Amino acid sequence: METRKTQVAVPVLLAIMTLIVSQVAFAGKDSLHERHMAELQVVKASLVRRNLPGFVSPPPTPPQAVPGPRVYQVISYGADPTGKADSTDAILKAMEDAFDGPDHGVLMEGINDLGGARIDLQGGSYLISRPLRFPSAGAGNLLISGGTLRASDDFPVDKYLIELNDESSKLQYIFEYITLRDLLIDCNYRGGAIAVINSLRTSIDNCYITRFGDTNGILVQKGHETYIRNSFLGQHITAGGDKGERNFSGTAVNLVGNDNAITDTVIFSAAIGVMISGQANLLSGVHCYNKATGFGGTGIYLKLPGLTQNRIVNSYLDYTGIVAEDPVQLQISGTFFLGDAFILLKSINGVVRGVNIVDNMFSGSDNGVQIVQLDQTNKAFENVDQVVVDRNNVNGMATRSTVAKASVDGNGTSWTVDFNQVLLFPNLIKHVQYTLVARDGGAFPIHAVRNVSDNRVVVQTNAPVTAQVYVTVDQ
Ligand SMILES: *[C@@H]1O[C@H](CO)[C@@H](O)[C@H](O)[C@H]1NC(C)=O
Ligand SMILES: *[C@@H]1O[C@H](CO)[C@@H](O)[C@H](O)[C@H]1NC(C)=O
Numbered sequence: 283m284e285t286r287k288t289q290v291a292v293p294v295l296l297a298i299m300t301l302i303v304s305q306v307a308f309a310g311k312d313s314l315h316e317r318h319m320a321e322l323q324v325v326k327a328s329l330v331r332r333n334l335p336g337f338v339s340p341p342p343t344p345p346q347a348v349p350g351p352r353v354y355q356v357i358s359y360g361a362d363p364t365g366k367a368d369s370t371d372a373i374l375k376a377m378e379d380a381f382d383g384p385d386h387g388v389l390m391e392g393i394n395d396l397g398g399a400r401i402d403l404q405g406g407s408y409l410i411s412r413p414l415r416f417p418s419a420g421a422g423n424l425l426i427s428g429g430t431l432r433a434s435d436d437f438p439v440d441k442y443l444i445e446l447n448d449e450s451s452k453l454q455y456i457f458e459y460i461t462l463r464d465l466l467i468d469c470n471y472r473g474g475a476i477a478v479i480n481s482l483r484t485s486i487d488n489c490y491i492t493r494f495g496d497t498n499g500i501l502v503q504k505g506h507e508t509y510i511r512n513s514f515l516g517q518h519i520t521a522g523g524d525k526g527e528r529n530f531s532g533t534a535v536n537l538v539g540n541d542n543a544i545t546d547t548v549i550f551s552a553a554i555g556v557m558i559s560g561q562a563n564l565l566s567g568v569h570c571y572n573k574a575t576g577f578g579g580t581g582i583y584l585k586l587p588g589l590t591q592n593r594i595v596n597s598y599l600d601y602t603g604i605v606a607e608d609p610v611q612l613q614i615s616g617t618f619f620l621g622d623a624f625i626l627l628k629s630i631n632g633v634v635r636g637v638n639i640v641d642n643m644f645s646g647s648d649n650g651v652q653i654v655q656l657d658q659t660n661k662a663f664e665n666v667d668q669v670v671v672d673r674n675n676v677n678g679m680a681t682r683s684t685v686a687k688a689s690v691d692g693n694g695t696s697w698t699v700d701f702n703q704v705l706l707f708p709n710l711i712k713h714v715q716y717t718l719v720a721r722d723g724g725a726f727p728i729h730a731v732r733n734v735s736d737n738r739v740v741v742q743t744n745a746p747v748t749a750q751v752y753v754t755v756d757q
């Protein structure tokens with residue numbers, strides 16, 4: 283505050299003095315003028331030297347009242363950039379002033395356009411003891427950036443350091459186009475970092491979110507289009523192979539809403555990397571190496587049985603896998619699964635429809651872990667439709683697929699091709715094609731498929747023949 287006021291006051295004073303000086307130059311004689319000039323220079327120099335805190339009373343107006351850029355610098359509001367004193371009130375005041383700043387019309391109904399106002403953390407690290415929230419709903423086009431927020435030892439464990447929330451608002455959407463950028467948020471194992479509730483078009487960009495408690499790093503609830511990108515999230519600061527990995531808890535990102543995206547983001551520790559219970563979300567370039575599956579962790583958990591409609595593409599599941607409950611419309615492609623990481627389809631009501639698991643790479647350590655597995659403890663998958671698990675390349679794991687080809691050679695009247703080592707669903711063959719190649723020169727046997735139960739295709743001939751039988755099936 284002090285620096286800012288001084289900066290404003292000095293130029294004004296100097297301008298007034300310059301005016302006086304020029305009047306003197308025109309009115310007086312040369313010697314008189316020179317003496318006045320010298321005197322004024324001395325006064326001027328003393329003002330500049332002393333920085334005039336007591337000499338000129340500072341203008342009472344806060345910085346944002348000055349015409350010019352709407353940058354709300356939190357140190358000017360008394361925030362302590364060393365992280366020692368509690369800066370909650372100071373930052374809340376800056377947020378309040380930004381919220382009350384001149385508006386530039388409206389965005390969505392009820393949301394004031396703040397014209398690109400910026401709350402600048404000025405590269406400091408601030409101690410926070412209560413959630414940072416705007417005074418109420420109804421603001422948009424604003425940025426908070428450039429510093430570190432750390433939760434105090436008494437920060438409430440069920441809150442978030444930054445909350446875009448207003449429980450009392452009747453608006454359909456409460457905030458729009460709020461950008462949180464270049465922030466390190468250290469939750470001190472007390473709560474979560476960011477909650478975005480019922481907001482539209484929110485960006486979380488280049489943030490490092492750590493030490494969240496057994497809660498969410500980021501919670502996105504209702505609203506839509508929260509874009510989380512180029513960010514790093516981990517409960518514990520580790521680079522993998524952590525001794526305490528079995529104890530990792532919490533969820534790095536919890537998407538309880540639709541139409542969001544997580545792109546180019548790393549999740550380096552948490553019990554669950556991304557929990558999704560809303561539709562039409564896109565995950566791309568997400569690298570999960572949070573708690574390993576072997577220790578009870580999950581990379582990405584899709585908890586929307588019956589209507590999933592999510593896409594996971596070009597991502598990296600590193601010793602931790604994907605779980606999808608009754609997936610209906612799900613795409614998983616272009617993704618690398620390392621360290622026996624696999625995809626588990628978990629039956630709730632036995633439904634799996636419109637699922638593409640294609641063009642991925644799987645790598646394991648020859649323990650026979652299947653790349654895609656079924657959990658049918660609740661109920662068997664009975665409603666299976668348009669499921670394509672195919673064209674995945676597999677190294678050191680057991681392939682599972684919904685499309686398979688094989689052949690058997692034999693001499694006799696019956697050929698059996700067993701697909702149980704490959705097919706994903708037990709006892710399910712929806713389509714068969716086969717070719718019988720008879721090697722006896724003169725034989726033209728009559729042949730037919732007799733049985734496709736238990737993922738075994740049985741082909742029989744009317745007479746003994748030496749033949750190879752080629753079969754293609756899909757589920
Ligand atoms: C895991 O947590 C338990 C119980 O809180 C604790 O006793 C143990 O030391 C922790 N292990 C590691 C490796 O941090
Ligand atoms: C096929 O089996 C028949 C008898 O079952 C035998 O006579 C014939 O030599 C066998 N052919 C070949 C190529 O093994």
Ligand SMILES: *[C@@H]1O[C@H](CO)[C@@H](O)[C@H](O)[C@H]1NC(C)=O
Nearest residue numbers: 732733734735736737738740
């Ligand atoms: C088909 O094969 C199964 C065993 O795989 C058997 O239980 C069933 O009876 C067979 N069906 C027919 C029509 O032969």
